[in-house]
Amino acid sequence: MTTAADSESEQVSAAIAGELALMDPRVRSSRDLARRWLDPEYVEIGASGRRWTLPDILAALPDLAGSTEESPGYEASEIKGVLLAPGLVHLTYETVLDGRRARRSSLWRRRDEESGWRMYYHQGTPVPPAAA
Numbered sequence: 001m002t003t004a005a006d007s008e009s010e011q012v013s014a015a016i017a018g019e020l021a022l023m024d025p026r027v028r029s030s031r032d033l034a035r036r037w038l039d040p041e042y043v044e045i046g047a048s049g050r051r052w053t054l055p056d057i058l059a060a061l062p063d064l065a066g067s068t069e070e071s072p073g074y075e076a077s078e079i080k081g082v083l084l085a086p087g088l089v090h091l092t093y094e095t096v097l098d099g100r101r102a103r104r105s106s107l108w109r110r111r112d113e114e115s116g117w118r119m120y121y122h123q124g125t126p127v128p129p130a131a132a
Contacts, residue, residue: 006116012081014117015089015108022119023095028067031058038122039109039118047102064066065097070100087111094127 018037027033035058044052059126061067066074079093087110095102107121 008083011083011110012086012089013093014110015081015091016079017080017106018117018119019091019093019106020076023066024077025067025069025071026072028064029062031062034058034061039117039120042119042121044122045124047100047126057088089117095124103127
């Protein structure tokens with residue numbers, strides 16, 4: 001029998017797995033693999049301040065930092081998740097990429113079994129060196 005805590009834990013774990021997959025250079029360099037993890041209504045406010053939609057990010061992702069095995073990769077830490085409602089998880093964490101720190105927040109949603117968990121919204125906020 002699955003308890004509410006198990007269900008919450010499983011949902012948060014699934015969102016974290018997706019978040020980590022999107023930091024993997026193999027996923028970032030493939031529009032098809034990235035699309036698997038991004039919601040059709042995806043929106044991002046990047047650490048640069050730029051607003052991205054799904055078509056924007058899919059077009060740019062293979063050329064962005066962290067998208068090749070040769071480039072520096074994302075180092076994620078302090079990943080925490082909260083189940084906001086069934087099928088909706090909020091994640092917060094920090095990343096370091098090539099010496100630059102950012103605090104990040106993502107909303108993951110699961111509309112149905114077939115589509116699985118997908119990132120619906122993401123925001124990155126740079127951490128100034130003085131705040132580190």
